Amino acid sequence: MALLDVQNLCISFGGLRAVDDFEIHIEKGQLYGLIGPNGAGKTTVFNLLTGVYRPNEGIIRLDGTDITGKKTIEINKAGIARTFQNIRLFKGMSVLDNVKVGLHNHYRYSSLAGILRTPAYRRVEKEMDARAMELLEVFDLHGEASHLASNLPYGKQRKLEIARALATNPKLLLLDEPAAGMNPNETRELMDTIRLIRDRFDMTILLIEHDMKLVSGICEALTVLNFGRILAQGGTAAVLNDPQVITAYLGE
Amino acid sequence: MNKMNKTTKQNMVTYAIVIIAYIIVMLLGVTGHISSLMEGLLVPLCIYVILAVSLNLVVGILGELSLGHAGFMCVGAFAGSFFSMCTKEAMPSGLRFLLALLIGAAVAAVFGILIGIPVLRLRGDYLAIVTLAFGEIIKNLMNVLYIGRDETGFHFSMKDSMALGLSPEGKTIINGPQGITGTPHDASFTIGVVLILLTLFMILNLIHSRDGRAIMAIRDNRIAAESIGINVTKYKLMAFTLSASIAGVAGVLYAHNLSTLTALPKNFGYNMSIMILVFVVLGGIGNIRGSVISAVVLTLLPELLRGLSDYRMLIYAVVLIAMMLFNWSPKAVTFRERYSLKRLLSRKETPDNHAAQ
Numbered sequence: 001m002a003l004l005d006v007q008n009l010c011i012s013f014g015g016l017r018a019v020d021d022f023e024i025h026i027e028k029g030q031l032y033g034l035i036g037p038n039g040a041g042k043t044t045v046f047n048l049l050t051g052v053y054r055p056n057e058g059i060i061r062l063d064g065t066d067i068t069g070k071k072t073i074e075i076n077k078a079g080i081a082r083t084f085q086n087i088r089l090f091k092g093m094s095v096l097d098n099v100k101v102g103l104h105n106h107y108r109y110s111s112l113a114g115i116l117r118t119p120a121y122r123r124v125e126k127e128m129d130a131r132a133m134e135l136l137e138v139f140d141l142h143g144e145a146s147h148l149a150s151n152l153p154y155g156k157q158r159k160l161e162i163a164r165a166l167a168t169n170p171k172l173l174l175l176d177e178p179a180a181g182m183n184p185n186e187t188r189e190l191m192d193t194i195r196l197i198r199d200r201f202d203m204t205i206l207l208i209e210h211d212m213k214l215v216s217g218i219c220e221a222l223t224v225l226n227f228g229r230i231l232a233q234g235g236t237a238a239v240l241n242d243p244q245v246i247t248a249y250l251g252e
Numbered sequence: 253m254n255k256m257n258k259t260t261k262q263n264m265v266t267y268a269i270v271i272i273a274y275i276i277v278m279l280l281g282v283t284g285h286i287s288s289l290m291e292g293l294l295v296p297l298c299i300y301v302i303l304a305v306s307l308n309l310v311v312g313i314l315g316e317l318s319l320g321h322a323g324f325m326c327v328g329a330f331a332g333s334f335f336s337m338c339t340k341e342a343m344p345s346g347l348r349f350l351l352a353l354l355i356g357a358a359v360a361a362v363f364g365i366l367i368g369i370p371v372l373r374l375r376g377d378y379l380a381i382v383t384l385a386f387g388e389i390i391k392n393l394m395n396v397l398y399i400g401r402d403e404t405g406f407h408f409s410m411k412d413s414m415a416l417g418l419s420p421e422g423k424t425i426i427n428g429p430q431g432i433t434g435t436p437h438d439a440s441f442t443i444g445v446v447l448i449l450l451t452l453f454m455i456l457n458l459i460h461s462r463d464g465r466a467i468m469a470i471r472d473n474r475i476a477a478e479s480i481g482i483n484v485t486k487y488k489l490m491a492f493t494l495s496a497s498i499a500g501v502a503g504v505l506y507a508h509n510l511s512t513l514t515a516l517p518k519n520f521g522y523n524m525s526i527m528i529l530v531f532v533v534l535g536g537i538g539n540i541r542g543s544v545i546s547a548v549v550l551t552l553l554p555e556l557l558r559g560l561s562d563y564r565m566l567i568y569a570v571v572l573i574a575m576m577l578f579n580w581s582p583k584a585v586t587f588r589e590r591y592s593l594k595r596l597l598s599r600k601e602t603p604d605n606h607a608a609q
Contacts, residue, residue: 050479052475072479073483077481088479089476092538100462100465101466104466108462109461111463111490114458114462114463115458116457124462165479168480
């Protein structure tokens with residue numbers, strides 16, 4: 001059974017059909033790409049999957065459970081975490097704290113324990129610190145743990161966002177243009193990081209990307225969106241050689 | 253682990269500042285260096301510090317502008333004072349005041365929840381205006397509230413004291429615009445300082461806990477916080493309610509420092525709310541220690557300038573503008589960083605660390 005199973009997903013804004021009859025099936029452990037020209041509706045699909053928008057029609061199933069129309073928090077608890085096209089870090093907080101917020105629902109102590117700094121507070125905070133540092137190490141950010149998130153260079157901010165998403169211990173990770181604004185070196189490094197995440201965390205990843213080198217380099221399967229509709233779907237090589245796809249990207 | 257020690261150290265410095273200030277004032281008091289006018293200012297000083305610190309939780313940590321803080325103070329003041337009036341003969345003053353503080357905090361917290369639920373759906377300017385309105389509503393409600401007691405129990409009216417229908421032995425406790433008269437004078441500077449320390453302890457520890465991180469995450473980016481499973485409504489309401497309840501405590505302290513408690517625009521109106529906001533903004537939004545210092549400085553300033561009689565509020569305003577302009581200018585910030593206590597302390601510690609290694 002597919003980890004993510006989406007059928008007949010539709011949403012309209014006013015008269016505009018932003019996403020129409022969208023479907024996707026992602027197997028566990030797959031690295032899947034969602035591509036398409038600007039304004040094709042890719043981020044809208046992410047927003048539908050994460051409950052930012054409620055679909056007008058369609059069903060979203062994660063690991064067999066119907067999550068259609070649920071709230072963002074519930075969907076995150078069900079196992080979908082995401083990053084954003086325009087980086088959304090907690091800028092006034094340290095790098096470590098950004099990840100620790102991601103761990104919020106997995107490590108608990110009462111508010112009173114936090115205020116009184118009970119032994120339970122100390123123990124759980126210590127565990128959280130350790131887990132957060134472990135995640136930061138994967139992304140080579142552990143040296144900057146105490147820095148303010150806003151002081152990180154751009155590429156590291158992108159990585160921190162991924163680390164924070166992973167901290168929520170998701171089944172499916174959605175990356176919205178992870179390579180946006182990166183130079184070729186950073187992009188190559190990012191490709192390695194994405195592969196590493198998949199292997200090390202046994203993660204299923206759906207990513208939106210414009211960088212064709214990245215897409216063809218790491219994605220195993222692709223869905224191409226154009227004007228809110230699926231233009232092509234299937235194995236990466238086949239999709240990228242599809243004349244329709246080439247036309248959509250390069251014009252007639 | 254290292255970071256943990258750093259924040260703990262920072263908190264200790266804040267507590268130490270308060271305690272040292274307390275000791276200095278007490279010493280000055282013993283040696284007779286404090287005028288009676290200044291002495292009368294000590295409890296209000298504590299009240300303003302508590303208010304500023306609690307408002308900073310909403311404005312600085314939660315990142316929402318609230319202009320109704322005086323309203324919560326008003327609720328707490330009346331609830332605590334009402335309790336003290338009812339139990340004036342029945343209890344020793346220490347226990348009574350402790351219970352009054354708890355009741356003031358609880359009632360203000362209830363109002364915080366009731367107002368927070370609808371209001372926190374709004375953001376930014378809209379939230380500010382609506383909290384301002386709620387603050388005014390609370391104050392005006394207190395002005396038409398009549399509660400009396402006789403042998404048959406409590407009587408309640410929103411019309412006038414005659415409508416209470418009290419028996420001849422009955423007593424009006426809350427008398428509309430005349431408020432409450434005869435609240436026992438239980439507040440003292442020492443209790444005020446203890447309450448400041450408790451407030452600081454709660455808020456500083458909250459900020460560095462799981463809940464505090466969630467609150468700050470909502471401040472920094474609500475959408476991202478939601479995307480990683482933070483319950484935005486819950487934590488917004490938590491911060492707002494805690495802040496309201498601490499303002500309630502400040503209100504109880506206020507009520508027990510005066511013999512007559514009335515809900516005038518002067519004590520509980522929006523002017524008061526804005527003054528507290530000025531403390532917070534000047535001390536640095538999100539900077540708890542800054543709130544303490546700015547509340548003290550700005551409360552003492554008009555008194556220190558008293559000799560200048562008519563010009564004193566003019567000078568106060570000018571000083572305020574100058575401090576706002578220069579306090580957060582880049583040069584002032586670098587100056588503070590260079591000569592900060594933290595820096596001076598760590599400079600001293602460095603050789604010790606080397607010695608330990």
